[in-house]
Amino acid sequence: MKQTEETEKKMPVVSANEHGVSIAIWNNTNKEGKEYQSLSMTASSKKEDGTYKNRTIFFPSDLENLINALQKLKDEADEQGIKTAFEPKKDSGGNNE
Secondary structure, eight states: OOOOTTTSOOOOSEEEEETTEEEEEEEEEOTTSOEEEEEEEEEEEEOTTSOEEEESOOOGGGHHHHHHHHHHHHHHHHHTTOOOSOOOOBOTTSOBO
16 A cells, blocks of 8 residues: 555654653644644653553653753754744734734
8 A cells, every 4th residue: 555645654853752751843734734843742651560651741750851851852953943942923013922
């Protein structure tokens, strides 16, 4: 079967991992066709049966790994020219919205 753009697995634009914490930037398109980027964060936890499960709830013990993964992600995004800082739009009068 030939894979089309719709059937191919979506891959992040950039991602970073730090001791079980994974963060990624994704390209998306809304219903009107406008493109935007989003951020996902997950952490892996080992269950009692030895398997791993991804979670989106974080604990205080995850904080250092979250910070390190975010910094890695920002550095990689900056290298690729991905905008990582908010820049307010200016109206025609030059005032910020």
